[in-house]
Amino acid sequence: DTEVTQTPKHLVMGMTNKKSLKCEQHMGHRAMYWYKQKAKKPPELMFVYSYEKLSINESVPSRFSPECPNSSLLNLHLHALQPEDSALYLCASSQDRGRIGSEAFFGQGTRLTVV
């Protein structure tokens, strides 16, 4: 089962709202990722969690707050977003760090619109 599940699939939120994106995988992967993708652009890395610890933050604004409650779950908490944050947010997972050739598998994404 190579599946990464993301919820919700679509989200519309106001600039003063607080919302969360959720991601779940049951492949035993120990690295999980958040990516942001704008139209006609490749995915851009936001955060990497390795063994449930935040290992990489690609200078993401603090209005995005990741959380990894356990090895299967990854959340992205959103607060006070701007319209330019509207994008497709993709979660991915891969096997342990240090394992060369470890492919990443993506969820279907959450299409976020900030109004």
Add this chain to the structure above:
Amino acid sequence: RKEVEQDPGPFNVPEGATVAFNCTYSNSASQSFFWYRQDCRKEPKLLMSVYSSGNEDGRFTAQLNRASQYISLLIRDSKLSDSATYLCVVSYNNAGNMLTFGGGTRLMVKP
């Protein structure tokens, strides 16, 4: 200079044609290489990993040239369903796989 560079296309080809995409990467420490396919408004899906010896999966053949830091994907006998954006992805391990995406190459296969 971008870390991973691809010709954005679009490549417009007839059904049955053979088409090749190229990709160059700048980080010589890169360890793993992949081709992903992304359909419009969908998530990227792994097409194939790319190995030093080259590898083939049905109509798809991938090649890696580490000396030139170059990756290729060859699609034979193109089908309408091959129409998509093909993303070249390079990674190195740094507390998780650091995937770096190329900008993608758009393929349109016409009847």
